[in-house]
Amino acid sequence: MNTVFRQHLEKIIELTEEEYDYISSHFISKKLKKHNFVVQEGLPVNYEYFVISGLLKASFLNEQGKEHILQFAMENWWVTDYQAFIMQTPATLNIDCIEDVELLMLSFTNKRKLCTESHKMEHFFRMKTTMGYVSLQQRILSLLNSDAQSRYRQFFSLYPQLFQRIPKALIASYLGVSRETLSRMSHADGG
């Protein structure tokens, strides 16, 4: 189906040709243009998405209409509104394409099916989720360890590629600072 995806799986689990074919038969491929939504607040979330190419953002719109970015999703990343996906409740997040994207979609039902039928896939998803959990912990520490300046530097060194591809205003929203502050920081020493 897709060599990028197969390699992604095989970083964690080994698969025979048949196993891979069977697994990939549970995914739907989809291409979307910039500015399209894959998840919209208030609507059901029936899929988890694997990014083959392109870039998306998952964000939350607060009462004052301010957008907070929970996650960027680029090549080889998984994304959805997990809360809504798992609990099968309406989305609280919006997920939309920052660039044209190519995605693999896995439905809630198919994910459960795959995990039940295949210990390997259950293991794969456990490992992926665990790594995601650790990343989120790191991000929380980074947010708690206040000082916008160092958060800025951390992001820059962690995702130099993203820094190029994403409008600064969105990075600001991911880091939890205003775009003006982010702009000022890029001049301060070390930026």
Add this chain to the structure above:
Amino acid sequence: MNTVFRQHLEKIIELTEEEYDYISSHFISKKLKKHNFVVQEGLPVNYEYFVISGLLKASFLNEQGKEHILQFAMENWWVTDYQAFIMQTPATLNIDCIEDVELLMLSFTNKRKLCTESHKMEHFFRMKTTMGYVSLQQRILSLLNSDAQSRYRQFFSLYPQLFQRIPKALIASYLGVSRETLSRMSHADGG
């Protein structure tokens, strides 16, 4: 071994008597007094901990010697320095007892063994981790949605029990505000 623990498992997976006995044989029970450490920065992290009773905190000490609390762990919660545990690297966190605790300890080796041997346990941990992942996302949104006041209220309504049991200074450190600011907020309207 422990009825609390069995119930905890059975919320997600069903177990026969034999299965449960087998699983629980992989855990070690341990009691610790207030102020003892279960994980210490710089040391290896060989166990994941399940809290039968009592209360712990997982925290990070920054360069300036300021403590940031990543997680509280009370009854029925799992805790360890996951980054260090999974990667089998030295701890970057400290985890210590806020109250006397009773724990079940699961070693790295035994966790891997259980997950490999038992699809059910792999499933259990995947579900647990996924729920943890969602909680961390919520916390990040709460941190991004700035405004210490509303973070305070969220914590209060989410964990009313913890609010009683934990010194306010630690809650402040969890919320990412100074103790003084937290104190002032408890008087402002809505506190």
Add this chain to the structure above:
DNA sequence: CGCGCGATTGAGTAATTTCAAATCTAGTGG
């Protein structure tokens, strides 16, 4: 009764936000 820890209060300071305006840049059509 006094000690000590946690919580509160006050005052000044530093960091960040907000709002408004100015600049810059890439893409478009002539």
Add this chain to the structure above:
DNA sequence: CCACTAGATTTGAAATTACTCAATCGCGCG
């Protein structure tokens, strides 16, 4: 090739928020 526009980025200045440091308060415990 140039002018033009929309969006992105930067800059300025005032206002706000939260922090720090220091002092005070309150209460449980020996």
